[in-house]
């Protein structure tokens with residue numbers, strides 16, 4: 321803590337809280353765009369912050385991405401006296417398997433000796449198939465757990481990078497480009513004002529559900545994500561942002 325004080329991270333946190341109008345911000349040293357280990361540090365910090373938010377019974381909904389994978393890596397079995405059920409925030413959204421919410425959710429549960437449930441809802445299916453999958457009892461029960469979660473942990477991505485990383489169909493690309501999307505979080509694409517310009521069709525948590533979730537934890541860093549972070553926190557649901565110095569400084573410069 322003393323090191324964080326003298327290195328100016330505490331000042332960055334206070335400024336970001338004010339600028340982004342957030343309850344709590346945690347900034348780790350470095351820039352994850354340049355140094356991959358910074359992501360691990362954000363993971364470590366997120367785990368410590370999440371621990372403080374856990375109660376006697378917890379349903380933790382987790383999204384996908386490499387940053388969330390780093391959060392999962394940092395979870396240890398010292399969560400063992402807590403009752404936690406991990407659920408994926410949303411079904412597959414075109415990510416490769418190691419970055420999928422399902423995979424990350426299972427990994428967090430394994431690392432903490434907790435339970436988990438998975439959501440098997442494929443992407444790019446016809447709306448008829450989608451509608452019938454949604455009535456499946458096994459899917460429905462997981463959807464109910466997601467709705468009842470008390471913590472959600474999600475990453476934030478640059479909109480175009482995310483659209484590229486996922487096998488985005490051409491019609492969706494048009495929506496993302498014409499809508500001037502800058503940021504992405506759990507399958508929603510936002511413009512710089514925080515307006516949703518596209519949403520991936522999959523089951524799970526919807527943006528409006530965040531209003532009822534006590535702890536919404538966003539973990540995202542790297543100067544290149546500044547615009548994306550700003551767009552997503554403009555939704556006003558974020559209770560904690562864990563980020564890095566690179567993103568924090570870019571956000572404060574107004575980039």
Ligand code: G3H
Pocket residue numbers: 383384385386387388475476477482504505506507
């Ligand atoms: O939804 C946001 C992305 O999953 C963030 O991905 O952590 O790999 O940059 P990333």
